[in-house]
Amino acid sequence: MLTVHHLNNSRSQRVLWLLEELGLEYQILRYQRDAKTMLAPPELKRIHPLGKSPVVVDGSAVLAESGAIIEYLVEKYGNGRLVPAAGTPEKLRYTYFMHYAEGSMMAPLLMKLVFDRVESSPGPFFVRRIARAIAQRVKGTYIQPQVSTHLDYLEAELGKHHWFAGNEFSAADIQMSFPLEAAAARAGLDASRPQLQAFLARIHARPAYQRALERGGPYELLR
CATH class of the missing domain: 3.40.30.10 (Glutaredoxin)
Structure with a gap:
């Protein structure tokens, strides 16, 4: 087993x-x-x-x-x-998103998590003040723009297809679930991106998801 x-x-x-x-x-x-x-x-x-x-x-x-x-x-x-079947456009999209989820999407989300903790961490007043200023600057000038770029890209992709590989649910959607749930929890994914919100609603409604x-x-x- x-x-x-x-x-x-x-x-x-x-x-x-x-x-x-x-x-x-x-x-x-x-x-x-x-x-x-x-x-x-x-x-x-x-x-x-x-x-x-x-x-x-x-x-x-x-x-x-x-x-x-x-x-x-x-x-x-x-x-x-x-x-998807080998040699199809859907299989190419499937392979891409299987790797994109961790190779591209998770990097700025992880950086945001780290710098959020730096910003909120305790410490001596002056050290804490400097650390917070650095964290806020990095998040504002690099991390959040990167996250927004990725979310805009994914929103557009789901405007073309019902699922990430195409019109059929696949394991690529399972792989993409974690970064999108992380983005919804702590990186600003909200109703302003309705395609991504609808994707999360669809996966959360699946009986297998609920059993898991x-x-x-x-x-x-x-x-």
Whole structure:
């Protein structure tokens, strides 16, 4: 049976969602982030040297990186589901968005998270004041414009197609869910971008998504 090493409020939630979409049996081993640092516990390093989640164990295979896990599961267990046919424009879009989600979209979102914490972190008054000024400048001049550029781009793409690879739901939509939920939670994705809001509403309504939430537990990105 597949085993998912699942960290709360992490990318592993979308792996659970994929497993539910595919109707596969799996077990979950849960890990909790440190309440202060928000880092994964050291126990995860016993499973994979980087100590991050998701990690999926399938027999002797130990798989990390959510994109690689998703591609592995779809290829091995999908029987043609959730991936467009080879050689089609949809397959090209599928491959692009599978890599875009982490390769391009998550970088400015992660930077925003880091600089938000710098801005709100405690410390001596003068140090805190300087740190906040630097954080605000970096966010205002670089990070938020980058986030807005990406959101505008994705809004336009979903104006062309119902889903990211085309008009059919695919694993690329599962991969894209995490950065868009992160953007909605902390980077200004709101009703001003109706196509992206509609995408989030569609995925949240999927029965497999809801089952994954029930099994994975509280998912703070939705707040």
